[in-house]
Amino acid sequence: MTGTKFHTNLIIAARIALAVAVFTVTSLAARAADSARTQLDEQCLACHSAEGLEMKLGDGGKLALQVDGAAFAKSVHSKIGCAVCHANTSFENHPPVKKKIASGREYSLGMNKVCANCHAPAVKLYEGSIHASLIRDGNSWAPSCTDCHSPHAVMAGATYNPAKGTPCSKCHDAVFTAYSGSVHGKATLACSNCHRAHDVGSPTAGDQVKNACLGCHEDAQDKHQKWLPNAKRHFDAVSCPACHSPQAKRKVDLRLYDNLAQQSVMEKAGVPQFESRARSADKKGAGLDAMALHSLLREFNRDVGDSKTTLRGRLEVSSGVEAHQLAPSTLAIRDCAKCHQQGADPFQSVTVSIVGPDGRPVRYGAQPEVLNSIISVDSLSGFYAIGGTRIKLLDWLLALAVMGGIGVPMGHMTIRWLFRKYAKKITGQADS
Ligand code: HEC
Ligand code: HEC
Ligand code: HEC
Ligand code: HEC
Ligand code: HEC
Ligand code: HEC
Ligand code: HEC
Ligand code: HEC
Ligand code: HEC
Known part of the structure; x- marks a missing residue:
């Protein structure tokens, strides 16, 4: 004070x-x-x-x-x-x-x-x-x-009742109801344990929530690593609820990412462009296809001179309510084929997003084919989710990785290098 x-x-x-x-x-x-x-x-x-x-x-x-x-x-x-x-x-x-x-x-x-x-x-x-x-x-x-904090009856911060979700539940009642039945609701964690009370950030756009999880479950990465190859990469590319809310519908979000500045692309204050650009690229109105996505990225690249706008994939649950239905870990998804299989469910629903002026992502629908298209490979920064897409060549890599036959990162680089060559050629034609 x-x-x-x-x-x-x-x-x-x-x-x-x-x-x-x-x-x-x-x-x-x-x-x-x-x-x-x-x-x-x-x-x-x-x-x-x-x-x-x-x-x-x-x-x-x-x-x-x-x-x-x-x-x-x-x-x-x-x-x-x-x-x-x-x-x-x-x-x-x-x-x-x-x-x-x-x-x-x-x-x-x-x-x-x-x-x-x-x-x-x-x-x-x-x-x-x-x-x-x-x-x-x-x-x-x-x-x-x-x-x-009610203006004339402010009580000490510690008096909030997590079991009732106060003070958040009066506005986020659907989330609160879902949350009450979850492992954390039952253990009466407060909303602010994951979201903070004052500096509440966007749960989907940054790492605030993931860091909170790992703050309490300190050894989670080591424990996952025992059965999940490259657990760190999975933690970056798959949200925790995507595996821990077993009943949820899952989807893929591709975020615009500035590779030079090493951060998500933000909508410029006062002049939102993402939605209008996406809409004009999406001529049929059926969701962005690979070509449309490519030309959208090109526009964002043109804006910022020498920056390199790419896409970062993230597999997540499709609603905020589902993000709060975390079940006991015995029910969590462990079956690799739920994701690493041709036509796997999560890859059938795709959005492209940018960080909006209020910090929340602004999303636009895309066709699932953008994940498979050779045109997207270069801008997808390695989000192939081996097997989940139709890039067949990647399947053997999964098998090898599981058997521990080759170093996963090395396999990754090889694939990236291989596809770059083709991608360059094809997008080169598309640009002209
Ligand atoms: C810690 C600061 C604080 C103190 C102390 C305080 N008030 Fe207020 N008061 C506020 C705020 C802030 C509002 C605006 C109400 C809101 O945000 O809903 C307000 C609003 C009011 C209003 C308008 C009606 C309403 O509730 O919105 C009245 C009347 C009022 N206060 C009277 C009082 C009286 C009488 C006292 C002492 C018994 C008092 N206040 C003490 C901060 C305070
Ligand atoms: C004699 C009665 C009386 C007393 C004493 C009184 N108020 Fe008020 N107050 C009123 C009335 C009546 C109104 C509404 C005026 C109107 O309708 O325009 C009001 C309005 C208010 C408002 C809302 C409008 C504004 O000015 O923001 C606040 C806040 C407020 N009073 C705070 C106080 C505080 C604090 C005290 C003591 C320091 C106080 N009042 C003492 C009668 C009183
Ligand atoms: C004139 C100074 C003053 C103003 C203005 C003021 N407070 Fe306070 N506030 C205090 C004091 C003093 C305490 C008691 C601190 C303590 O007990 O350690 C306190 C305590 C609190 C606490 C509990 C802190 C805890 O440790 O749990 C909250 C919450 C709080 N205030 C919120 C507000 C809000 C919201 C407003 C504006 C509506 C406000 N205060 C305005 C002086 C103020
Ligand atoms: C979205 C709800 C929410 C809003 C908005 C909010 N607070 Fe809080 N505040 C809380 C909760 C919940 C706590 C209890 C501590 C915790 O859970 O971390 C708290 C605790 C506090 C405390 C006690 C000590 C501390 O700093 O943690 C103070 C002081 C305080 N708030 C003041 C404010 C002021 C001033 C504002 C406006 C700028 C504000 N709060 C806005 C929810 C909120
Ligand atoms: C007075 C109503 C109100 C209260 C109380 C409140 N919020 Fe919110 N909150 C909103 C609104 C409105 C939004 C905008 C998004 C929406 O409409 O759901 C929002 C957005 C959010 C978001 C971002 C959602 C997104 O789409 O990315 C989070 C996270 C959040 N609130 C958490 C909390 C937490 C945690 C608390 C308690 C500490 C809390 N809120 C208390 C009204 C409230
Ligand atoms: C165990 C940690 C945890 C707790 C406790 C928690 N949340 Fe969340 N919350 C999350 C996660 C994880 C997400 C989704 C982030 C993602 O997509 O990766 C989320 C997302 C949200 C959103 C955004 C929803 C949307 O539509 O995108 C809101 C609002 C929200 N939480 C409010 C709350 C409220 C209110 C409470 C308390 C009743 C609460 N949360 C308790 C972890 C938590
Ligand atoms: C690919 C799916 C998947 C992802 C992503 C995932 N988990 Fe898990 N998690 C599981 C499975 C399956 C188990 C049960 C493992 C077992 O019982 O051997 C588990 C177990 C756990 C446990 C209980 C065991 C322990 O470590 O104490 C915690 C806590 C946990 N996960 C937290 C997290 C957090 C936090 C995240 C996000 C940073 C996360 N998980 C991401 C699938 C996943
Ligand atoms: C404030 C500390 C805290 C935070 C933050 C937190 N957890 Fe927990 N978590 C707990 C506690 C306490 C339990 C219940 C006791 C237990 O089983 O360990 C629990 C239980 C779990 C379980 C069930 C474990 C089992 O063996 O069945 C999972 C899974 C889990 N948490 C994942 C997460 C995820 C994902 C996040 C972030 C979205 C998160 N936790 C954030 C404290 C926390
Ligand atoms: C919930 C979906 C999901 C589950 C379940 C899952 N994965 Fe993944 N996995 C992904 C995604 C998405 C990626 C893409 C990460 C990237 O490229 O950014 C990935 C990447 C990988 C990679 C490449 C890592 C790298 O370094 O590039 C391997 C190997 C892999 N997974 C193996 C497995 C195995 C083995 C299992 C089962 C034990 C499994 N995954 C379970 C979603 C999943």
Whole structure:
């Protein structure tokens, strides 16, 4: 907390205390027993504990002005008092008969700025979250501080009840319901154990969640490596729920990736291009085919001079609900053929994506053939999923890898080199 700000706020509070002395307060004596509240707070509550007290808003709605004094007295902020947060409540013109408030949301967002005076670290984390960027984009459902911490009954962070999914479940109820029956729901982990509370990131676009998993299951990679060749590569290319939610539908997402900058390609702020470019490349409207995908990539490459935009494949579950249905590991998918077999299910549903302005991926449908096409090989950065695609030559590599006959990375390089030659030739023709 910033000491000087706090100090200034106290001075403001003292000034208000002087001004408020002109108020005639009747119920002071009756409330004096509530020692957690100051005299000034009692004065505010003399009016604001009244049921039905409200004011009209610009959008035609009403702002309820009743504050639960008993809950406030128990809250972490009881010692601060009303006037520190409501420092702009001047008693010279309070009640503010002429004050115009457009909407409850606008009022709430404006008032939320006050938290920064004392909780700079939490605010800083929150500012980088997906929720904050949704609000900056005008989303009217994403949470600000007081949507998770009720403004007048803020309790210690530790009092949230993971079994009830608070404070997340009131907005993400479908996810919460799915989650409750999962291994973690039963072990009453909190949502924030995987997503964090303030700097909630996009679970599908970055490594935040995967790193959280590996933070608790430290030896997971070693344990998988015992039966899964190149477990690290699988962890990069297959999301954990894709194997651990055995009932889920699976799909493949191909992300635009900048090989020079070594990061996902982001939509440029203010000028989203991905969807319009994809739509104009997808002339038949049936989803991007290999040629369309190729020309889409070419456009993104042309933008950024010498950058090299490629695709990174990721096998994942097809919905957020399914991502939370993790079952005991005895039920997890272990059968290589679920993925490494011609025509394997997960490869029948394909999207191409870019990181959107709010941090979440923006997706566009593609035809499954893009995974098999020789035209895509060069831009797919090695996402062949041996056997899963129709590139038959790769099947023997799987067999060898399983038998430990050759070093997997070496096999990988060879294949890459082999196909590059063909791919260059064909895409060269396609470009002209
Ligand atoms: C004499 C009764 C009375 C007292 C005392 C009083 N209020 Fe109010 N307050 C009101 C009324 C009435 C309104 C609604 C005014 C309107 O309809 O325009 C209001 C509106 C508000 C609002 C919403 C509008 C705004 O200005 O943001 C806040 C916040 C508020 N009061 C806080 C306080 C605080 C904090 C105190 C103590 C420091 C306090 N009030 C003391 C009667 C009172
Ligand atoms: C920790 C800061 C903080 C303290 C302390 C605080 N408030 Fe508030 N108050 C807020 C915020 C933030 C809002 C905006 C409401 C929202 O975001 O939903 C608000 C809103 C209000 C409103 C408008 C109606 C509403 O609930 O939205 C009233 C009236 C009000 N406060 C009165 C009080 C009174 C009376 C006290 C003392 C008993 C008090 N506040 C203490 C932060 C505070
Ligand atoms: C999406 C819900 C959510 C939002 C939005 C949110 N918080 Fe929290 N906050 C939590 C949860 C949950 C905890 C409990 C700690 C945990 O689970 O990590 C918490 C804990 C805290 C704590 C206790 C210590 C700490 O830093 O962890 C403070 C202080 C805090 N929040 C302030 C804020 C402020 C200020 C804002 C607005 C910038 C805010 N919170 C926005 C959910 C939220
Ligand atoms: C004037 C300073 C001040 C302001 C403004 C303020 N707080 Fe606090 N807050 C405190 C203090 C002091 C504590 C108690 C810290 C403690 O007990 O360690 C606290 C505690 C908290 C906690 C519990 C921390 C924990 O360790 O579990 C949360 C959550 C919290 N505040 C959220 C908010 C939110 C949300 C806002 C804005 C609506 C806000 N605060 C505004 C001073 C402030
Ligand atoms: C006041 C409502 C609200 C609360 C409370 C809330 N969220 Fe959200 N959250 C949203 C909205 C709205 C979105 C935008 C996406 C959507 O519509 O589902 C979102 C998006 C997300 C996303 C990104 C989703 C994606 O598609 O990539 C995650 C992760 C998330 N929230 C986690 C949490 C967690 C964890 C908590 C509790 C600590 C929480 N949320 C609390 C409203 C809320
Ligand atoms: C054990 C870790 C874990 C916990 C605990 C957890 N999640 Fe998730 N969450 C995930 C994973 C994994 C994904 C999907 C990421 C991916 O595709 O790889 C996800 C995705 C999400 C999404 C995005 C959904 C979408 O449509 O893309 C939201 C929203 C979300 N979680 C909210 C929550 C909420 C709310 C809770 C608490 C009820 C919660 N999560 C608990 C791991 C977790
Ligand atoms: C290719 C499918 C697959 C992927 C991808 C996968 N798992 Fe597993 N996982 C399994 C199977 C199968 C088992 C059961 C192995 C056994 O019983 O010998 C298992 C076991 C586990 C276990 C219990 C054994 C232990 O390590 O204590 C944990 C925890 C686990 N996985 C976490 C993860 C995490 C975290 C990820 C993502 C980073 C992940 N898994 C990715 C298939 C997978
Ligand atoms: C905060 C710590 C924590 C995080 C983060 C976490 N887990 Fe767990 N996980 C647990 C606990 C506790 C259990 C239940 C006890 C147990 O079986 O080990 C569990 C159980 C499991 C199991 C079942 C193990 C079995 O033997 O049946 C799997 C699989 C698993 N977790 C995978 C994941 C995945 C995938 C993620 C990330 C999406 C994740 N965990 C994130 C703590 C965590
Ligand atoms: C849930 C789907 C899935 C399952 C189950 C699965 N894999 Fe994979 N595997 C993949 C994907 C996707 C890739 C592609 C990784 C890449 O190229 O980026 C891959 C890559 C590989 C590779 C190449 C690794 C490299 O270094 O390029 C081998 C070898 C492999 N898998 C063997 C196996 C074996 C053996 C099993 C069973 C024990 C198995 N996989 C189970 C999805 C799966």
